[in-house]
Amino acid sequence: MLHESQSVVVRMAPSPTGLFHVGSLRTAIFNYLFAKKHNGTFILRIEDTDKERSRAEYEQNILDSFAWLELSYDALYRQSERTTIYKKYLEILIDQGKAYYGEENKEGTGRVIRFKNPGTTISFTDIILGDITVDITDLGDFVIARDIENPLYHFTVIVDDGDMGVTHVIRGQDHISNTPRQIALLEACGFQRPQYAHLPLILAPDKTKLSKRYGAVAVTGYREDGYTREALINFMALIGWNPGTDQEVFSVDELIDMFSLEKAQKSAGVFNKEKLDWLNKAWLGKLSDEAFIEYLGSDYTELVRRDARITSSLIPLIKERIHTRREFIELIRDGEFEYFYTLPTAYTAAESIWKTSTAEKTEVHIQEIIRRLNQADESQWNKDYVKSLLWDYAEQEGKGDVLWPLRFILSGRDKSPDPFTLCEILGKDEVLRRLEYGRALFI
RNA sequence: GGCUCCAUCGUCUAACGGUUAGGACGCCAGGUUUUCAUCCUGGAAAUCGGAGUUCGAUUCUCCGUGGAGUCACCA
Numbered sequence: 456m457l458h459e460s461q462s463v464v465v466r467m468a469p470s471p472t473g474l475f476h477v478g479s480l481r482t483a484i485f486n487y488l489f490a491k492k493h494n495g496t497f498i499l500r501i502e503d504t505d506k507e508r509s510r511a512e513y514e515q516n517i518l519d520s521f522a523w524l525e526l527s528y529d530a531l532y533r534q535s536e537r538t539t540i541y542k543k544y545l546e547i548l549i550d551q552g553k554a555y556y557g558e559e560n561k562e563g564t565g566r567v568i569r570f571k572n573p574g575t576t577i578s579f580t581d582i583i584l585g586d587i588t589v590d591i592t593d594l595g596d597f598v599i600a601r602d603i604e605n606p607l608y609h610f611t612v613i614v615d616d617g618d619m620g621v622t623h624v625i626r627g628q629d630h631i632s633n634t635p636r637q638i639a640l641l642e643a644c645g646f647q648r649p650q651y652a653h654l655p656l657i658l659a660p661d662k663t664k665l666s667k668r669y670g671a672v673a674v675t676g677y678r679e680d681g682y683t684r685e686a687l688i689n690f691m692a693l694i695g696w697n698p699g700t701d702q703e704v705f706s707v708d709e710l711i712d713m714f715s716l717e718k719a720q721k722s723a724g725v726f727n728k729e730k731l732d733w734l735n736k737a738w739l740g741k742l743s744d745e746a747f748i749e750y751l752g753s754d755y756t757e758l759v760r761r762d763a764r765i766t767s768s769l770i771p772l773i774k775e776r777i778h779t780r781r782e783f784i785e786l787i788r789d790g791e792f793e794y795f796y797t798l799p800t801a802y803t804a805a806e807s808i809w810k811t812s813t814a815e816k817t818e819v820h821i822q823e824i825i826r827r828l829n830q831a832d833e834s835q836w837n838k839d840y841v842k843s844l845l846w847d848y849a850e851q852e853g854k855g856d857v858l859w860p861l862r863f864i865l866s867g868r869d870k871s872p873d874p875f876t877l878c879e880i881l882g883k884d885e886v887l888r889r890l891e892y893g894r895a896l897f898i
Numbered sequence: 899g900g901c902u903c904c905a906u907c908g909u910c911u912a913a914c915g916g917u918u919a920g921g922a923c924g925c926c927a928g929g930u931u932u933u934c935a936u937c938c939u940g941g942a943a944a945u946c947g948g949a950g951u952u953c954g955a956u957u958c959u960c961c962g963u964g965g966a967g968u969c970a971c972c973a
Contacts, residue, residue: 468973469973470972470973472972472973502973503973504972504973505972505973507972508972508973557971558971560971561971562971567971568971581903584902584903584904587902587903588902589901589902590901593900593901593969594969597970598970598971599971600971601971602971605971607970607971607972607973608972608973609973611973612973627967628902628903628904628966628967629966629967629968630967630968630973631902631903631967631968632901632902632903632967632968632969633968633973635902653903655903655904655966656966656967658966660908660909662965662966663966664966664967690910693910693911693922694910695910697910697911697912699911699912699913700912700921701912701920701921701922702921702922703910703921703922703923720910720911721903721904721905722903722904722905722965722966723904723965723966723967724909724910724911725908725909725910726909726910727909727910727923727924729909729923729924730909730910730922730923730924731923732923733922733923733924734923736936740936771936772935774936775935775936775937776934776935776936777935838931842931846931849931849932853932854931854932855932855933856932857932858931858932858933859932859933860932861932862932862933863933866933868933868934869933869934870933870934870935871933871934871935872933872934872935873931873932873933873934874931874932874933875931
């Protein structure tokens with residue numbers, strides 16, 4: 456299907472009428488992967504022929520999205536800068552009698568130009584969907600330009616694809632019904648037909664079109680929430696494509712290496728945010744501490760300011776607890792790790808210190824823990840060492856009865872890291888100080 | 899409604915016409931240093947329905963049903 460002599464040229468053609476959407480992103484990724492796979496050319500074309508709806512800020516958002524995801528393109532075009540080319544082809548079509556001036560346009564700035572519908576059946580072979588045949592007679596002589604200066608979508612697309620030598624049109628299945636009329640148009644202009652690959656759509660959990668109702672649809676929104684470029688690309692590539700192995704985590708290079716349109720799915724796929732979260736955590740797990748700190752950003756820096764030593768020791772705990780930066784921010788906002796920095800105040804009532812045990816027994820346990828930790832060699836202080844000092848006692852007296860009070864006194868929370876980790880991070884002096892504080896509640 | 903496309907666990911998906919229909923997310927249970935998280939092990943969970951072709955259909959054909967897309971002087 457792919458001739459060695461003919462190098463691949465693909466394009467992504469978003470219109471700047473809204474924030475760059477994850478659905479469009481998937482199309483962009485497939486185009487990018489296909490181009491890289493075949494050492495081809497990847498064109499980014501801004502389709503801004505609709506002057507009313509196109510906005511500079513949206514174009515910037517498209518560019519920002521591509522930059523963030525490092526989806527590099529070989530050329531950037533704006534349709535608004537190519538009107539002379541469209542005008543040329545419009546004139547050719549009119550000269551040849553394949554298009555003609557119709558009624559006055561709505562703006563009253565000239566007469567619309569209609570394409571003389573050949574009234575035939577158009578067949579094409581889609582790489583993903585196979586053979587498709589459609590009778591375009593019902594379309595009538597559709598409008599291809601508001602006037603000679605203002606061409607419309609179907610026309611600009613085929614002129615650009617032809618002019619830019621696009622070999623493969625890879626786009627969403629929502630364009631499948633546009634394809635026959637575009638083929639008729641492009642052949643009227645004398646262009647060679649590209650190959651088509653129509654990608655299955657991405658749906659919301661209720662199987663309807665993905666929209667704002669189901670959380671972020673803007674690519675840059677995912678960046679703000681703290682999804683990494685690797686995770687997002689990995690995730691999007693796996694909706695509608697699968698290499699046929701059990702592998703789930705792919706780098707962009709691996710994706711390029713394994714990519715093929717033949718393995719693309721025919722049916723629409725639901726955007727499964729839980730899997731994206733899981734993937735993001737998986738990618739976060741690959742980050743070095745330095746990279747992870749940079750990822751966490753200003754909220755982490757804020758913690759460093761409070762206590763650099765404590766904060767740096769928190770890194771592995773944070774890493775295994777969050778899927779995204781957003782969760783990290785929520786974690787800090789909810790005071791999840793506050794007890795590392797200040798004495799917990801949550802346990803004003805002694806009852807919360809023991810769970811299934813009794814006050815009397817718990818006091819004994821705390822006394823014993825204090826006694827043992829008092830004798831600890833501070834130079835050896837870490838979680839394994841602390842565990843070795845307390846483990847036999849905990850096993851003997853009941854792990855829950857001994858360890859829960861210890862953990863609760865140190866953290867003041869029902870949920871926290873294990874008591875030995877708490878001890879390691881807090882340090883011997885602080886641990887003893889808190890234990891004494893907790894013990895005092897019994898007196 | 900016309901036209902077009904699609905149809906495997908809840909979700910993403912795998913399976914030269916011959917498999918106990920596999921994996922992953924999520925869920926449930928158990929375990930790992932009480933709790934949370936991580937991690938490990940196990941479990942529940944699917945071929946839309948009906949005909950046909952075939953020794954044999956998830957797989958091929960037809961019909962039905964369901965879903966989606968599209969029918970602009972938007973893209």
